[in-house]
Amino acid sequence: MKIKNLTWDKAIYPRTAKSRQTITAYAEALAAGAKFPPIKVQRVFNYQDGQKATIILDGNHRCEAFREKGIQEIQAIEWKDQPLDFQENKTALLFESARSNISHGDRLTTRDKKQVARNIALSDPECHVREMDLAEKLGVSRQSINLWVSDIRARQRTSRDSTIIRLARLGWIQEKISDKVGLSRNRVSEIVGNANIGNIDTLLSQGHDMEYIARHFRMDLPLAWALKLHGKTDREKFKELGWGLRTWDQWYFNECDQRFGDDWPGRIPAQLIAHTLYYFTKPGDLVLDPMAGGAVVPDTCLLFERKCQAFDLAIHDRRPEIEYHYWEPGPETWPAAGKPDLIFMDPPYYTKKKKAYQEKASMENPSISSFSGKDYKGFFKDFFTLAHKNTKPTTTMAFLNADWRDFESTPAAEEKPDKAITIFDFHRLLSETGWKTIFRIECPLSTERLTGNQVRKMQDKRILGTIGRTLLIAKKI
Ligand SMILES: C[S@@+](CC[C@H](N)C(=O)[O-])C[C@H]1O[C@@H](n2cnc3c(N)ncnc32)[C@H](O)[C@@H]1O
Structure with missing residues (x-):
C-alpha cells in the first residue's frame, strides 16, 4: 500500500x-x-x-x-x-x-x-x-x-436522561423512547419517574440565572425552563418568560427569543408559537409540526405542556424529538401516530432561502422550496387534503406563510401575476380541501434585516417590499 x-x-x-x-x-x-x-x-x-x-x-x-x-x-x-x-x-x-x-x-x-x-x-x-x-x-x-x-x-448519562425526560414530556410513549435511546423500558420508566431535579427556585433565589441552572443540572436551557414553569398557568408562563400577551390579531415580535429553538434558516419566534398555543390549544393537547426545522415548536410545546410530534427531512442528533419524514406530493402515508389537536405548519416560503434548505435535503428528496410554482401549490393541495383525512373534526390548522413576489428585482408595477404566490392562494387551497379560514393573523417580519443601501436601491427602482407574514387559522368545515 x-x-x-x-x-x-x-x-x-x-x-x-x-x-x-x-x-x-x-x-x-x-x-x-x-x-x-x-x-x-x-x-x-x-x-x-x-x-x-x-x-x-x-x-x-x-x-x-x-x-x-x-x-x-x-x-x-x-x-x-x-x-x-x-x-x-x-x-x-x-x-x-x-x-x-x-x-x-x-x-x-x-x-x-x-x-x-x-x-x-x-x-x-x-x-x-x-x-x-x-x-x-x-x-x-x-x-x-x-x-x-x-x-x-x-x-452522557445526564444528557441522555434529559433526552428521555424531554421526549416523555412531549408525549412519546416509553416503548418509543426506549427504542430511540437504546435503554430498556424499565430503565426509561425509572428515569422518567425520577425526573426531580431539585429546587430550581432555591438556586434562583441565590442569584443564579437559568443558564447556570441548566448547566448545573446538565440539561438544555428549554428543558430547564420547562421544569421551572411546570404546573403554572399559561398566563403565568407568559409573564415569567417576559413575553407580553397580544390581545389583537397583529403579532409583531422584534426578534426570535434565542432561548428557544436552534439557529435555523427561516427560524420563527417562540413567542409566535406560544400565542398560537394560548389561543387555540390547552395543556395536554397534541401538536403536530410537519416541517420542524430548528425545533422551536417542540421547545415551546415543552414550555406550555403540550404534546408534540415533529418531522422534517433534515434531522440531527441535537434534536431527538424531530423524526425523519419526507412529505411528498400526491397521496401518501401519514407518519403521525394519534390525531393532533393542532397542526402548526411553517413551510419554506416558496423559493425564499431555497439554497439553505436544499443544502439540508437531497437530490432525490428535494425541499419543496426547489419545486416549480405549480408543484409547490400542488404540494399544499395534497397536504391539506391528507391532513383533513387524518385529523379530528375539531383539529385546528395553523399555517404560516408570506406573499411571494419577485420583489427583490422587479418594480411593483411590473410584477407578473402568474409568478406570484400569495396568502390568497393558500386560503383558496385550504377552502378547496375542506378547511375554512377563521383567523388571519398578521405577524410581520422586521425591516431591520435590510441594509440602508438595499432600501435605497428598492426605492430608486420603485420596488414595493414584502414584510408581511400571515398566520392563517383554519377549521374543518
Ligand atoms: C421554514 S423551515 C421551518 C423552520 C422552523 N419552524 C423553525 O423556526 O426553526 C421549513 C422546513 O421545511 C423542511 N422541508 C422542506 N421540504 C420538506 C419536505 N418535502 N418534507 C419534509 N420537510 C421539508 C425544511 O427542511 C425546513 O427545515
Whole structure:
C-alpha cells in the first residue's frame, strides 16, 4: 500500500504521541535490512465529510520509519475485507486498534491507555461498552477505567436522561423512547419517574440565572425552563418568560427569543408559537409540526405542556424529538401516530432561502422550496387534503406563510401575476380541501434585516417590499 494514502486518525490510534525513539530504532533496523511484519489497516467510508479513507489500526511507527527512509510503499493487511461505515464502527475500530497495539513490543503507556478508554467512552454515548470489558481489553483494573471515564459517563448519562425526560414530556410513549435511546423500558420508566431535579427556585433565589441552572443540572436551557414553569398557568408562563400577551390579531415580535429553538434558516419566534398555543390549544393537547426545522415548536410545546410530534427531512442528533419524514406530493402515508389537536405548519416560503434548505435535503428528496410554482401549490393541495383525512373534526390548522413576489428585482408595477404566490392562494387551497379560514393573523417580519443601501436601491427602482407574514387559522368545515 502507498503510505501517502494511509490516514493516521488520532481519535482511533491508541497512542497520544508518536515515539521518536521507536521510529529511530525502526529506521536503523530497516537500514540494516530488517524485515517488519505488515501493518494493519481498515478501509472505511462515511469518514470526515462523508469521504472514504484507509486508516491505520496498527503500525504507525513502522510507517513513519519507512517514510523517513524514503520508502513509499508498505505491506499491509486488512482487518475486515469489506470497507466499514466509520461512524457506525468507531468503537469497534478503537477496540481493534487498542488490541493490536497492546499485543506487541512497544507497549502502550498508561497515558495511551487512558486516552483509548476516554475515546471509546466518547464514541459510545449510549454506554453499551461496560467498564469491566474495557478493563479486560486494556489490561488495567476496573477502578482505573472508572477513574478515567467517570466524568464522560456522567455527562452522557445526564444528557441522555434529559433526552428521555424531554421526549416523555412531549408525549412519546416509553416503548418509543426506549427504542430511540437504546435503554430498556424499565430503565426509561425509572428515569422518567425520577425526573426531580431539585429546587430550581432555591438556586434562583441565590442569584443564579437559568443558564447556570441548566448547566448545573446538565440539561438544555428549554428543558430547564420547562421544569421551572411546570404546573403554572399559561398566563403565568407568559409573564415569567417576559413575553407580553397580544390581545389583537397583529403579532409583531422584534426578534426570535434565542432561548428557544436552534439557529435555523427561516427560524420563527417562540413567542409566535406560544400565542398560537394560548389561543387555540390547552395543556395536554397534541401538536403536530410537519416541517420542524430548528425545533422551536417542540421547545415551546415543552414550555406550555403540550404534546408534540415533529418531522422534517433534515434531522440531527441535537434534536431527538424531530423524526425523519419526507412529505411528498400526491397521496401518501401519514407518519403521525394519534390525531393532533393542532397542526402548526411553517413551510419554506416558496423559493425564499431555497439554497439553505436544499443544502439540508437531497437530490432525490428535494425541499419543496426547489419545486416549480405549480408543484409547490400542488404540494399544499395534497397536504391539506391528507391532513383533513387524518385529523379530528375539531383539529385546528395553523399555517404560516408570506406573499411571494419577485420583489427583490422587479418594480411593483411590473410584477407578473402568474409568478406570484400569495396568502390568497393558500386560503383558496385550504377552502378547496375542506378547511375554512377563521383567523388571519398578521405577524410581520422586521425591516431591520435590510441594509440602508438595499432600501435605497428598492426605492430608486420603485420596488414595493414584502414584510408581511400571515398566520392563517383554519377549521374543518
Ligand atoms: C421554514 S423551515 C421551518 C423552520 C422552523 N419552524 C423553525 O423556526 O426553526 C421549513 C422546513 O421545511 C423542511 N422541508 C422542506 N421540504 C420538506 C419536505 N418535502 N418534507 C419534509 N420537510 C421539508 C425544511 O427542511 C425546513 O427545515
